[in-house]
Structures are given as C-alpha cells and as structure tokens.
Amino acid sequence: MRLVFAGTPDTALPSLRALLDSPRHEVAAVVTRPDAQSGRGRRVHPSPVAQLAEESGIEVLKPAKAGDPDFLDRLRAIGPDCCPVVAYGALLPQTALDIPPRGWINLHFSVLPAWRGAAPVQHAVLHGDDVTGASTxxxxxxxxxxxxxxxxxxxxxxxxxxxxxxxxxxxxGAGLLLATLDGVEDGALEARPQPADGVSLAPKIEVDDARVDWTAPAMRVDRLVRACTPAPGAWTEFRGQRVKIGPVRLAPDADKLAPGEIAATRKTVLVGTASHPVELGEVQPQGKRQMTAAEWGRGVRFDDGETLV
Structure with a gap:
C-alpha cells in the first residue's frame, strides 16, 4: 500500500523503520509536528520522525494544524491508501480522516478500551496495572x-x-502495526468495535501532577515516581527549592519515619511516607546535575528533623 506515516517522537521510530523496510508498503511521506525547541540550548530541532524521514529521502509535512488547507491539498495529491499513526501528537479533523480510502490506523500503547488518551503507559504504571499492551x-x-x-x-x-x-x-508495537497493515491490504483483517465496558482515560500528566505526596503510602510514591520517569519527572521540595526524584526503592524493614522526614547515612537517604520509608535513588537538585541521593546528602548535610515537602 501507499502510505503516509504520521508520528513525532522517538517512540514512533521503530514503526517507521519497520514500514520503510517492508517490501509490501511504500512510505510516500511523513506527517510530523513542527520543529520545536529541545536540549540545553533550547535550539529549534526537527522531530525524530522528521530526521529519519529526511535521512531516508522521504517528503516531510509539518502542518501547524492537521486541518490546514495547504496540508490537506498536499495529502490528497500524494494519494495515500492508508495513513498509519504512532504518537503524532495532534488531533486529526474529519477532513483529514476522509482522505485515505483505508483510513488512518493508530498504534496506541494500551489494551483498548483501557487508558484512552495521551498518557496510557504512565497511567498503567501509576495505577499499578499488572499487564498493559498495544492496540491498532x-x-x-x-x-x-x-x-x-x-x-x-x-x-x-x-x-x-x-x-x-x-x-x-x-x-x-511496530510488528503489530506492520501485521495490521498487511492484513488490511489483504482484506483478511476486520476491525471490531471496542467493548462498551472497561473504558478508562489517561490524560496527560502535567508537572504539577508529578509532585510527590509524602503523606501517601510508599507504594503510591513508588508508582508515581516510576510513572513520571523520564517525563515530566517526579519532584519534591527541599529548603524551598525543587529536587527531581528518580525511581525509589521500598524499604519496609527500615525504622518508621514521619511523612517527608529524612534519615541519611553516607550511603543511603531514606524518606518517610504514610506507611514505611523509601530509599531515594537518583536526584537532581534545582540548577545542578543528576547525582545519587547519597552524594546529594553528603553535600547538603541534612539537619535533624529536616523534611521533603
């Protein structure tokens, strides 16, 4: 099939590579988000999908909105049979959805109808799911x-x-998307409606949502930090400044501490929660590099009774 691939971040690259390597499909162009600032210097860079497409000699479309008339005209001119989508990051209007005769097929990182929305993987970790997956x-x-x-x-x-x-x-998921497109081309694969039951929503997790609540149980703290790693990054405050927190280790056998209370040795930094303490792993104080919690503790020299808030 003739394809136009839509995607933006690194997450989309395995699928794009799989389609580029497929002898059955032609990737005629890619659609991605406009160039954006990234990195320490905040320089403007093309998306990872745009970079791979350009390296592969494929046309790159970067509409500010997927409903822009110029973009829609160009998409009609390319004439894709189908548009596979992986983490594109923008809403598609009906005018765009109507162009490819076999539709837009999305690779979504949950077992639908669970975790519809922008952050399905983060919510699966945050809510303690045992199993997740991907759906086309x-x-x-x-x-x-x-x-x-x-x-x-x-x-x-x-x-x-x-x-x-x-x-x-x-x-x-790249293999699932490729198999789906093969099946659609063959006519051997038919889409089935999602169940009416089991719908859950996974909205984007904002920076404010990533603040650690030390009055929560240790398991909740652990899940929040893991869900927010690497983005947007879990954080807390110490002496009035933000400190980013990497994954923690549950310490059920440690002496109980009040929520947020710090107990440090030269090798460990424990923090109290509503249940039992957790041991901090990597931390990044505001304006400084990432370091081990022990290294951070040796530098700041905690006073007795100091807390994270």
Missing part, C-alpha cells in the same frame, strides 16, 4: 474509540518506569 485501531472523531484491528499484551515489571515500558511497547 481505525481513528474516528471520538478520542481513541475506533474499532480495533489487533492487540498485544506486555507484563509490567516491578521496576518498570514509563520510559522502559514504553520502549518495549514501541518495539513490539
């Missing part, structure tokens, strides 16, 4: 509600962050 479905106007072509499942490990889990799903 035909995009319709309602958010992530279209009929499903295929599904895969993936166990969530006790030490998974949203980053490690998403990396596995991106690789496995």
């Amino acid at each position: 479905f035909r995009i319709v106007k309602e958010l992530d509600a279209g009929p499903v072509f295929g599904v895969l499942t993936e166990p969530i490990r006790d030490d998974d962050t949203s980053g490690t889990l998403l990396a596995r799903l991106a690789e496995a």
